[in-house]
Amino acid sequence: MARSLGDRQATVTIHYAQTLDGRIAARDGSSRWISCDESLRFAHELRAQHDAVMVGVGTVIADDPRLTVRLVTGPSPTRVVVDSALRLPLSATVVSDRAARTMLAMTARGDPAKAAALMERGVEILRLDADPDGHVDLVALLRELPRRGIGSVLIEGGHGLITSALRHRLVDRLIVCVAPKILGTGVDAVGDIGAAGLGDALAFSSVETWQCGADLIVDGTLERVAARV
């Protein structure tokens, strides 16, 4: 699935688990676990198939994930945390466990002393321009990653990063694990992607669905269209 590393932008797969009513976390921020055991194993298979797994700093703060491959046999991908202002705690597991190569993408808003402390702990720091919202410029990040040996990226969340990647039309493949649960109010999987009407909805060129334990997996290739925003 990965393009050659000579290409200018890493390919992007988004994968997350949601309830039937589209929530990736409860109102209190908890998301472990929305999906069933079989789907969790599938999630680890996906990690092993990608060069990098990427999350926003909000997910690290909420869940303190390891982001490694443990439930299947396979290599752990490079971990990439997108963190414009260096909110990542030095105590985060991705910093302290040294279980896989770890990168942090930041902007000039981040404290240089904290960046140095992260580098001392083995974290690779990528200093990038900010987008108009003041966040890490995802296009610049996806262009930088192939220069560092990363041709394919699996975005695992959360709401903010999923929404940005979709809004900027950076996503090649979207895999949603739909669990037969209803949460009502909670954290939406996807926010404003600039779609005012149904004609603006992102469309898929192909979609497969299959049952994974109690969950339904929807795995689609997105049509490539220019970003509206």
Ligand SMILES: NC(=O)c1ccc[n+]([C@@H]2O[C@H](COP(=O)([O-])OP(=O)(O)OC[C@H]3O[C@@H](n4cnc5c(N)ncnc54)[C@H](OP(=O)(O)O)[C@@H]3O)[C@@H](O)[C@H]2O)c1
């Ligand atoms: N069910 C699932 O599969 C699943 C998976 C993952 C997470 N979650 C849940 O999602 C929730 C966290 O959602 P979240 O929105 O707070 O987390 P997030 O998307 O992981 O992180 C969002 C943060 O990333 C930073 N960021 C930097 N550059 C960005 C960019 N270009 N676009 C977007 N964000 C950028 C921003 O903070 P700065 O401006 O400070 O950089 C932003 O606030 C938690 O409740 C977690 O449990 C669920």
